[in-house]
Amino acid sequence: MSAQAVAVELSAKDFASDQNIRWCPGCGDFSILAQVKKVLAKIGAKRESTVFVSGIGCSSRFPYYVDTYGFHGIHGRAAAVATGAKIANPELSVWVATGDGDALSIGGNHLLHTIRRNIDINIILFNNRIYGLTKGQYSPTSPMGKQTKSTPVGSIDYPLHPISVAIGAEASFVARTIDVNTKHLQHILERAAAHKGTSFVEIYQNCVIFNDQAFEYSTGKDTKDDSTVYLEHGRPLVFGKESDKGIRLKGMDPEIVALGNGVKEDDLLFHDERALEPSLAYLLSRMHYPEFPEPMGVFRAVERPTYEELLMRQVEVAREKKTRSLDDLFHEGDTWDVK
Amino acid sequence: MVVATKTTDSGAESKRVIELEETTVRFCGDSGDGMQLAGTQMGNTSAAFGNDISTLPDYPAEIRAPAGSVAGVSGFQVHFGSQKLRTPGDQLNALVAMNPAALKANLADLESGGVVVVNGDAFTKNNLGKAGYESNPLEDGSLNGYQVFRIPMDTLNAEACKDSGLSVRAIGRCKNFYALGLVYWLYGRSMEPTLRWIERKFAGKQDVADANAQALRGGYYFGETTEIFPVRYQVAPAKLTPGTYRSVSGNEAVALGMIAAAQRAGKPLFYGTYPITPASEILHELARHKDMDVRTFQAEDEIAAITSTIGAAFCGAMSATGTSGPGMALKAEGIGLAVMTELPVVIVNVQRGGPSTGLPTKTEQGDLNQAIFGRNSEAPVCVLAAASPGDCFAMTVEAFRIATEYMTPVIVLSDGYLAQGAEPWRIPDIDSLPKFDIRHPKPGDAFHPYERDEKLVRKWALPGTPGLEHRIGGIEKKDVTGEVCYDPINHEVMVNLRQQKVDRIAETIPDLSVTGDESGDLLVLGWGSTYGAITTAVEHMRKKGLDVSSAHLRYLYPMPKNTTDLLKRFRRVLIPELNLGQLMHHIRDICQIEPIGLNKVQGKPFMVREIEATIEELFSNGKAS
Numbered sequence: 001m002s003a004q005a006v007a008v009e010l011s012a013k014d015f016a017s018d019q020n021i022r023w024c025p026g027c028g029d030f031s032i033l034a035q036v037k038k039v040l041a042k043i044g045a046k047r048e049s050t051v052f053v054s055g056i057g058c059s060s061r062f063p064y065y066v067d068t069y070g071f072h073g074i075h076g077r078a079a080a081v082a083t084g085a086k087i088a089n090p091e092l093s094v095w096v097a098t099g100d101g102d103a104l105s106i107g108g109n110h111l112l113h114t115i116r117r118n119i120d121i122n123i124i125l126f127n128n129r130i131y132g133l134t135k136g137q138y139s140p141t142s143p144m145g146k147q148t149k150s151t152p153v154g155s156i157d158y159p160l161h162p163i164s165v166a167i168g169a170e171a172s173f174v175a176r177t178i179d180v181n182t183k184h185l186q187h188i189l190e191r192a193a194a195h196k197g198t199s200f201v202e203i204y205q206n207c208v209i210f211n212d213q214a215f216e217y218s219t220g221k222d223t224k225d226d227s228t229v230y231l232e233h234g235r236p237l238v239f240g241k242e243s244d245k246g247i248r249l250k251g252m253d254p255e256i257v258a259l260g261n262g263v264k265e266d267d268l269l270f271h272d273e274r275a276l277e278p279s280l281a282y283l284l285s286r287m288h289y290p291e292f293p294e295p296m297g298v299f300r301a302v303e304r305p306t307y308e309e310l311l312m313r314q315v316e317v318a319r320e321k322k323t324r325s326l327d328d329l330f331h332e333g334d335t336w337d338v339k
Numbered sequence: 340m341v342v343a344t345k346t347t348d349s350g351a352e353s354k355r356v357i358e359l360e361e362t363t364v365r366f367c368g369d370s371g372d373g374m375q376l377a378g379t380q381m382g383n384t385s386a387a388f389g390n391d392i393s394t395l396p397d398y399p400a401e402i403r404a405p406a407g408s409v410a411g412v413s414g415f416q417v418h419f420g421s422q423k424l425r426t427p428g429d430q431l432n433a434l435v436a437m438n439p440a441a442l443k444a445n446l447a448d449l450e451s452g453g454v455v456v457v458n459g460d461a462f463t464k465n466n467l468g469k470a471g472y473e474s475n476p477l478e479d480g481s482l483n484g485y486q487v488f489r490i491p492m493d494t495l496n497a498e499a500c501k502d503s504g505l506s507v508r509a510i511g512r513c514k515n516f517y518a519l520g521l522v523y524w525l526y527g528r529s530m531e532p533t534l535r536w537i538e539r540k541f542a543g544k545q546d547v548a549d550a551n552a553q554a555l556r557g558g559y560y561f562g563e564t565t566e567i568f569p570v571r572y573q574v575a576p577a578k579l580t581p582g583t584y585r586s587v588s589g590n591e592a593v594a595l596g597m598i599a600a601a602q603r604a605g606k607p608l609f610y611g612t613y614p615i616t617p618a619s620e621i622l623h624e625l626a627r628h629k630d631m632d633v634r635t636f637q638a639e640d641e642i643a644a645i646t647s648t649i650g651a652a653f654c655g656a657m658s659a660t661g662t663s664g665p666g667m668a669l670k671a672e673g674i675g676l677a678v679m680t681e682l683p684v685v686i687v688n689v690q691r692g693g694p695s696t697g698l699p700t701k702t703e704q705g706d707l708n709q710a711i712f713g714r715n716s717e718a719p720v721c722v723l724a725a726a727s728p729g730d731c732f733a734m735t736v737e738a739f740r741i742a743t744e745y746m747t748p749v750i751v752l753s754d755g756y757l758a759q760g761a762e763p764w765r766i767p768d769i770d771s772l773p774k775f776d777i778r779h780p781k782p783g784d785a786f787h788p789y790e791r792d793e794k795l796v797r798k799w800a801l802p803g804t805p806g807l808e809h810r811i812g813g814i815e816k817k818d819v820t821g822e823v824c825y826d827p828i829n830h831e832v833m834v835n836l837r838q839q840k841v842d843r844i845a846e847t848i849p850d851l852s853v854t855g856d857e858s859g860d861l862l863v864l865g866w867g868s869t870y871g872a873i874t875t876a877v878e879h880m881r882k883k884g885l886d887v888s889s890a891h892l893r894y895l896y897p898m899p900k901n902t903t904d905l906l907k908r909f910r911r912v913l914i915p916e917l918n919l920g921q922l923m924h925h926i927r928d929i930c931q932i933e934p935i936g937l938n939k940v941q942g943k944p945f946m947v948r949e950i951e952a953t954i955e956e957l958f959s960n961g962k963a964s
Contacts, residue, residue: 330767
């Protein structure tokens with residue numbers, strides 16, 4: 001081996017581990033795994049410098065299937081494990097794979113605080129609106145009335161909306177994408193990887209066994225164009241098969257309008273992912289099917305110092321002020337000699 | 340204990356001087372009266388003089404209870420002597436009370452005939468009422484059994500500081516130094532260390548520094564001038580091991596131990612924690628030392644504290660978390676994860692009264708069972724316990740030694756009494772500390788996550804190392820290769836390996852040693868903070884001629900290999916614990932003997948005389964011999 005480090009270009013295959021994948025055939029997780037591997041290759045990630053951390057659930061098996069460093073933690077705690085990892089070694093690229101139950105129910109607290117600290121990790125939340133690994137109970141993102149094994153006559157829990165939660169927690173990067181829209185998924189993952197700070201990505205992910213077609217409206221050939229709107233920074237919110245509909249602001253609320261008949265693109269709401277105030281991003285996060293098309297893409301991408309950056313700066317400043325040996329530390333304050 | 344009395348005659352001053360072997364003084368007043376400061380200064384000055392000291396603060400759980408109320412009384416106890424001291428003292432010989440509430444809250448701890456110095460100005464009708472006194476104890480004869488000195492401290496302090504230019508209110512805040520000055524005179528202490536401290540502390544605020552110095556001198560000279568004190572006291576220097584000393588509390592010592600281990604290992608220190616009484620000072624202390632590459636992380640909860648610590652250990656930092664009992668309960672699943680992933684993590688539990696919220700500011704040894712057993716399934720964890728404030732340093736360093744040498748979580752048990760108590764600590768020679776020669780596998784090394792060496796220890800391969808990419812986690816893994824594995828036989832193999840590895844830690848820990856004789860009638864066995872009271876009591880009883888010895892466990896799991904053998908050489912074993920007998924049950928199980936328990940759960944440490952009384956009773960009723 002030459003002493004000179006040779007930059008070897010890795011392909012998506014190089015990120016595949018030798019483990020047998022144990023997801024159900026047809027699971028949306030397969031697509032997410034495939035796109036993640038492609039993106040890692042595309043952005044020139046190094047296997048040795050990449051760490052995938054997870055909690056518990058179907059999605060949390062993710063680290064076993066990527067040939068990087070991996071840590072399969074306990075239920076809900078992936079963000080906290082990842083925080084410790086990033087602080088110990090800020091050079092690492094740290095990813096969290098989590099689900100709607102893992103991140104929003106048992107791990108809700110860690111999600112909020114990790115996001116507000118803006119520690120530089122990428123959180124990808126596989127939202128299938130159901131508990132899969134425990135065989136089909138409703139989750140914190142299941143809609144009201146959802147019939148599951150634990151709610152035979154319908155759920156009476158009002159659901160959380162992950163994007164709204166992330167924005168409320170002061171997220172600097174928030175995006176949504178869909179498992180089957182592979183191009184868009186790759187694009188969003190790439191954006192998330194490039195963002196400095198906590199990147200929060202919600203992925204609509206189909207559970208073929210316990211909640212099949214939960215997102216059919218947003219992926220079906222006949223419905224997807226009318227039930228989703230793809231966000232682009234600086235562009236008006238236009239959607240529909242014929243790109244003939246848009247979102248306009250009426251006072252503080254969005255409304256759907258048909259383009260033409262005096263309604264021009266300029267009258268529509270223009271997306272600004274870099275707005276310092278998160279009000280617009282939050283407004284978009286409240287648009288739900290069937291009343292509205294659901295926004296896909298980057299809701300918010302703003303710059304803010306990261307936690308580990310600020311922490312390491314404090315360490316550096318302290319070192320510039322004084323250099324002490326362990327012996328100096330021991331001898332600080334009042335000391336006396338006994339002879 | 341009075342050693343000798345003599346009369347000095349220097350100029351106009353003619354005072355009897357009583358020489359004491361040891362004595363205990365408590366300063367008490369309102370939370371805002373600066374009693375912690377006065378007590379700390381008294382302790383440090385006595386230590387600098389050459390006494391051995393042991394100190395203990397006592398403050399209310401509420402941050403600012405109503406002024407003048409009994410609930411708002413704060414105290415600081417200083418035990419100093421010319422011999423080795425191991426406790427802050429059973430009983431007070433002197434009490435300095437700044438107001439009626441302080442007198443009321445503390446009088447019961449004073450020996451009969453003891454010295455009471457009170458701020459007479461504070462015994463107003465209003466203050467007496469707030470303290471719940473129906474009549475003035477200074478006048479109604481209720482203090483007849485004590486030597487009471489009623490000093491108008493407000494007036495005298497104001498007089499001493501009158502040229503300072505400070506406001507009346509600011510002058511009032513110097514009162515603690517006035518009281519301290521008086522006590523310095525009473526015990527023949529030099530004012531110099533405190534005058535130097537005042538100059539340092541109030542550098543840049545010369546008027547404040549001057550006023551406090553004047554207050555200290557005012558109190559001292561009042562003692563010298565006035566005729567009201569018939570005697571002064573002297574406590575000669577103690578014979579201590581030569582070296583440079585400083586005072587440390589248990590929590591400070593834990594922090595220093597963590598930094599020492601990380602520095603010796605040449606690694607950053609990660610400390611992930613959630614604020615909890617009485618462990619928070621560890622975080623406060625560490626947060627001040629960022630220049631030593633200390634990375635503190637105040638997590639959102641106890642679970643994030645332990646799991647972030649595990650994440651940091653996975654990525655190569657020296658990693659620790661600290662908490663108290665309720666926090667330990669929340670960390671249980673996380674500690675199990677550290678057992679499963681076999682990562683070096685140190686968990687400090689500063690025990691407090693429980694269960695549940697219990698008595699947050701009071702001490703207890705109730706978490707031994709939790710430390711040893713408190714996880715789901717077979718999850719062995721090494722458990723250590725510190726015996727004194729200074730020993731918190733040694734056991735924390737030792738915890739990191741074991742954690743990194745064996746790739747395992749280690750629990751260190753401290754408690755509120757050790758955490759807040761302070762004693763002189765001989766500053767160790769850096770070269771005497773463990774080397775922490777930690778070796779990580781290098782790129783190109785053959786590596787499997789669960790391949791083990793002869794000690795059954797797996798390798799610590801760090802993220803960032805090319806070619807050693809691997810996955811670990813809480814789910815059961817295949818022996819050697821580390822693949823996810825549900826095979827029943829493999830599970831049994833792994834459960835046994837994890838247990839055997841922890842059992843083998845016993846190969847590298849010192850034998851249990853005895854203070855006294857190697858065999859005999861009675862052995863008093865302790866663990867944790869009861870060390871001082873037990874050792875002192877046994878020493879006294881041996882002087883009385885009783886066949887009693889003591890031994891102290893600093894390694895609770897696994898225990899020293901000679902434990903059973905040693906215990907069986909005594910006819911009976913007495914185990915004093917601040918719980919209902921947790922070590923006793925453990926010893927009964929492991930050593931197959933029937934120990935006698937001495938149990939106390941009052942949120943307070945043992946008094947020496949409580950243990951002495953039990954030993955005497957065992958001998959007198961024939962149970963020990």
